[in-house]
Amino acid sequence: MLSKTPLLEIDNLVVDFETPGGMFNAVRGISLCLEQGGSHAIIGESGSGKSVTASAIMSLIDTPPGHVRGGDIRFQGHSILSMPRAERRRLYGRHIAMVFQDPAAHLNPVYPVGWQIAEVCRIHGRPASEAKRSAIALMDRVGIGDAARRYHAFPHQFSGGQRQRIMIAMAMALRPELLIADEPTTALDVTVQAQILELIRELQQENGSALLLITHDLGVAADIARTVSVMRRGEFVEEGTVADVFGAPRHSYTRKLLEGRTSSRPQVTTADAELLLDVKDVSIDYGAVRAVSDVSLQLRHNEVLCVVGESGSGKSTIANAILRLREITSGSICYRGADIHKLGRAELGAYHRAVQAVFQDPFGSLNPRMSVFDIICEPWSIQRSVLPKGEWRQRSVELMESVGLTAGDLGKYPSEFSGGQRQRIAIARALALQSEIIVCDEAVSALDMTVQGQIISLLQEVRARMGVALLFITHDLTLVRNFADRVIVMKAGAIVEQGSTEDVFSNPKHGYTRTLLAACPVPDPVVQRERRDAAKRASGGHPAARASARGA
Amino acid sequence: MRPMLGRLVHDKVALVAALYLLAVVVVALVAPLIVDASLMRSNLRLRHLPPLHVDHGWWYVLGGDALGRSMLARLVVAARTTLAISFATVALSLVIGAAIGLVAGLSNAWWSTAIMRAIDVLMSIPSLLLAMVVLFVIGASPLVVVMILTVTRIPIFARTARSQALEIRERPFVSASRVMGASSLHLLVRHMAPLALPTLFAVAALEFAQVMLAESTLTFLGIGVQPPDVTWGLMVSDGQRYLATAWWSALWPGLVIASIALAATILGNWFQVANDPVLRARSARKSRAPAVESKVASNA
Numbered sequence: 105m106l107s108k109t110p111l112l113e114i115d116n117l118v119v120d121f122e123t124p125g126g127m128f129n130a131v132r133g134i135s136l137c138l139e140q141g142g143s144h145a146i147i148g149e150s151g152s153g154k155s156v157t158a159s160a161i162m163s164l165i166d167t168p169p170g171h172v173r174g175g176d177i178r179f180q181g182h183s184i185l186s187m188p189r190a191e192r193r194r195l196y197g198r199h200i201a202m203v204f205q206d207p208a209a210h211l212n213p214v215y216p217v218g219w220q221i222a223e224v225c226r227i228h229g230r231p232a233s234e235a236k237r238s239a240i241a242l243m244d245r246v247g248i249g250d251a252a253r254r255y256h257a258f259p260h261q262f263s264g265g266q267r268q269r270i271m272i273a274m275a276m277a278l279r280p281e282l283l284i285a286d287e288p289t290t291a292l293d294v295t296v297q298a299q300i301l302e303l304i305r306e307l308q309q310e311n312g313s314a315l316l317l318i319t320h321d322l323g324v325a326a327d328i329a330r331t332v333s334v335m336r337r338g339e340f341v342e343e344g345t346v347a348d349v350f351g352a353p354r355h356s357y358t359r360k361l362l363e364g365r366t367s368s369r370p371q372v373t374t375a376d377a378e379l380l381l382d383v384k385d386v387s388i389d390y391g392a393v394r395a396v397s398d399v400s401l402q403l404r405h406n407e408v409l410c411v412v413g414e415s416g417s418g419k420s421t422i423a424n425a426i427l428r429l430r431e432i433t434s435g436s437i438c439y440r441g442a443d444i445h446k447l448g449r450a451e452l453g454a455y456h457r458a459v460q461a462v463f464q465d466p467f468g469s470l471n472p473r474m475s476v477f478d479i480i481c482e483p484w485s486i487q488r489s490v491l492p493k494g495e496w497r498q499r500s501v502e503l504m505e506s507v508g509l510t511a512g513d514l515g516k517y518p519s520e521f522s523g524g525q526r527q528r529i530a531i532a533r534a535l536a537l538q539s540e541i542i543v544c545d546e547a548v549s550a551l552d553m554t555v556q557g558q559i560i561s562l563l564q565e566v567r568a569r570m571g572v573a574l575l576f577i578t579h580d581l582t583l584v585r586n587f588a589d590r591v592i593v594m595k596a597g598a599i600v601e602q603g604s605t606e607d608v609f610s611n612p613k614h615g616y617t618r619t620l621l622a623a624c625p626v627p628d629p630v631v632q633r634e635r636r637d638a639a640k641r642a643s644g645g646h647p648a649a650r651a652s653a654r655g656a
Numbered sequence: 657m658r659p660m661l662g663r664l665v666h667d668k669v670a671l672v673a674a675l676y677l678l679a680v681v682v683v684a685l686v687a688p689l690i691v692d693a694s695l696m697r698s699n700l701r702l703r704h705l706p707p708l709h710v711d712h713g714w715w716y717v718l719g720g721d722a723l724g725r726s727m728l729a730r731l732v733v734a735a736r737t738t739l740a741i742s743f744a745t746v747a748l749s750l751v752i753g754a755a756i757g758l759v760a761g762l763s764n765a766w767w768s769t770a771i772m773r774a775i776d777v778l779m780s781i782p783s784l785l786l787a788m789v790v791l792f793v794i795g796a797s798p799l800v801v802v803m804i805l806t807v808t809r810i811p812i813f814a815r816t817a818r819s820q821a822l823e824i825r826e827r828p829f830v831s832a833s834r835v836m837g838a839s840s841l842h843l844l845v846r847h848m849a850p851l852a853l854p855t856l857f858a859v860a861a862l863e864f865a866q867v868m869l870a871e872s873t874l875t876f877l878g879i880g881v882q883p884p885d886v887t888w889g890l891m892v893s894d895g896q897r898y899l900a901t902a903w904w905s906a907l908w909p910g911l912v913i914a915s916i917a918l919a920a921t922i923l924g925n926w927f928q929v930a931n932d933p934v935l936r937a938r939s940a941r942k943s944r945a946p947a948v949e950s951k952v953a954s955n956a
Contacts (some may be wrong), residue, residue, distance in 0.1 A: 333716060427831075427834075427835045428834075428835075429834060429835070430829055452837065453837050455837075456835060456836055456837030457837070459835070460836070461831070461832060461835045463828040463831065463832065464828075465828050468827050468828040468829065468833055469828035469829050469831075470829055471829045471846075471847055471850075471851070472851075473850050473851060474846075474850075481834065482836065482846070483836045485842075485846075486833070486836045486837055486838045486842060487836065487837060488840075530832070533832070537836065
């Protein structure tokens with residue numbers, strides 16, 4: 105017998121799913137070996153099979169439709185797949201634990217969080233009083249302040265970051281040898297993400313646990329993992345240490361991922377271009393809460409203005425106000441000098457023609473019961489004067505081709521398209537009225553990285569060809585760098601910094617901008633470690649303590 | 657339409673229910689052609705003729721009633737009135753209720769709330785009591801029965817339509833439409849109605865059974881349809897007096913009511929599942945696509 109069996113071995117694992125269209129090979133013979141205390145990341149886009157792999161380790165695959173067709177998963181030399189159920193149950197929670205993407209969905213809303221943490225201990229045979237004591241200690245450890253009192257609080261009383269801390273407390277309750285984290289920070293703001301990653305790293309070191317991280321974000325992988333596998337269509341296309349894979353990628357797909365969304369920005373000078381939109385001192389209240397306070401911004405002809413902020417910063421609220429989906433409390437929004445809230449009927453129609461939108465959710469923004477042709481023609485059916493009905497067919501074909509789709513796609517329905525393709529349809533619809541301004545509210549946030557890159561370059565092309573101005577709302581600062589002419593950074597409803605993209609990135613004046621820039625992980629392990637240390641030095645102290653002080 | 661038909665053939669239980677209802681509708685439509693007037697006249701020699709033999713011809717296979725009329729012939733003739741009343745009631749309350757609900761769902765304004773409170777008031781009145789009072793005062797006829805039943809059924813459609821409208825209103829494609837400058841009418845016709853209708857149709861199928869039973873109840877109580885018009889409810893009502901001596905006089909119409917109600921309910925449930933992608937996926941778990949990746953699948 106070998107003196108040292110690896111902690112986790114995945115041996116030629118094959119997982120298939122039955123679908124109406126035949127068998128879908130989700131995982132096609134992957135192998136992986138994780139040592140005691142190691143940290144490994146599986147990187148891939150949606151549909152690559154990375155989450156299926158994690159589910160297979162935790163026996164979370166529904167059968168049917170899923171089937172583990174071949175291969176084996178061994179934990180400390182014992183095959184998980186052929187283990188009796190009872191033995192497997194003893195393993196999960198105690199020796200292998202998992203943290204999921206969406207802590208809101210994985211915490212039971214009707215039980216106090218402390219009780220849920222303690223449940224793990226009770227299941228594995230600890231007396232209730234001891235379980236409660238250790239749950240409080242764990243909450244304290246993961247940075248939930250005033251743990252003894254908060255033990256009785258319910259999930260909805262915590263923020264997203266805190267809920268993820270609670271999930272991590274549950275996972276680490278029994279000091280498992282292996283922690284599986286499936287997109288643990290994807291639903292979180294970037295500054296909170298940095299804190300959560302730090303917490304996972306600390307706990308991993310304290311307990312000597314191994315970490316298997318599932319992520320689509322190369323920066324996150326570079327931040328926390330030592331070895332990495334790049335997964336695509338159910339197979340590992342590249343494996344190795346983070347430094348090797350990110351430093352010298354061998355496979356073209358890895359290179360594509362690393363290039364990601366970077367594309368060079370055409371130099372356009374718009375400083376003296378015509379002023380289209382002038383937002384002056386706008387405040388918006390939701391009941392007693394002030395969502396936006398005294399925001400002013402200008403959008404000029406053919407300009408790309410990006411508004412960056414974390415959740416709750418008011419960036420989408422201001423976009424909705426510009427689109428007239430939300431009333432403003434005070435201030436004014438002027439389009440070509442005319443206040444949009446004082447327009448007559450005909451002028452309002454003209455305003456709606458000039459300003460169009462692309463929304464975040466590619467699945468919600470197209471009516472599922474309308475054909476693509478009907479969707480593209482909807483603007484013309486509302487604004488009758490734009491295009492006579494006889495030309496709808498020809499113009500819609502042109503629009504489809506201009507966003508990289510074909511005339512044949514016009515007869516299909518939204519459900520027949522992928523997320524990226526749907527966003528293309530939404531862009532075609534936004535272009536139908538030959539608008540001057542397109543408001544993109546998190547228009548690429550729901551898409552995979554490589555698809556984000558494609559949509560961004562489409563938007564750039566549209567801007568150059570049709571001369572539209574883009575108001576681009578996003579939470580993702582790195583996305584903006586090679587795309588925006590000017591950047592506005594928002595926090596808690598107010599603008600904290602604005603300027604040309606060059607200035608904001610190379611010489612950020614406001615502390616919050618610097619925090620945001622520092623919190624974005626970069627896909628280079630060496631640089632990322634330096635950035636992390638610098639950020640830690642800058643803010644000082646224990647990250648968990650810091651977080652509890654800030655209520656993250 | 658074609659995929660719906662395919663799905664119907666796939667679900668054997670729903671298919672049987674649909675075929676049964678179709679057969680009943682066909683029979684009701686051709687009733688005047690196949691039922692000879694002599695069968696509807698009283699014939700005291702055949703009074704309470706026992707069923708399940710054909711000594712007096714096929715029309716008497718289900719026996720004779722208290723006046724010696726063919727049970728089968730009366731069932732066939734009654735199908736027409738019964739189905740007409742139920743269908744008219746459901747169609748009317750669907751149209752009126754859906755219109756009220758969708759318009760109320762368009763806005764959060766005070767009048768939207770006022771409409772719904774009025775609907776709640778209507779809902780809180782016991783429908784049988786309302787029907788008894790009105791029918792007693794203005795007299796019973798099929799038309800009045802339809803009107804009464806319609807009024808009592810409107811709240812269900814209105815509430816369903818409004819809750820659908822409220823949900824659809826928040827979807828991004830409605831926002832996109834507003835950004836294009838769409839009027840409320842446009843939103844209603846293009847976005848809300850098409851998405852709300854499948855659910856409303858499913859409710860309508862379930863209501864069809866309910867309305868038939870309610871009509872039977874009214875007639876059974878003697879305040880619904882009056883002779884010489886005949887409905888299945890009236891036949892049960894007539895037959896129950898002779899249950900001890902001639903069980904068949906109430907059993908056959910009762911069985912028809914129950915089976916139609918069951919078939920309509922099955923079809924209604926099926927319709928709802930077949931029209932909802934989420935429910936459809938859940939019911940066809942075997943052939944479900946993998947929903948394991950938690951993120952949006954997207955490959956442009």
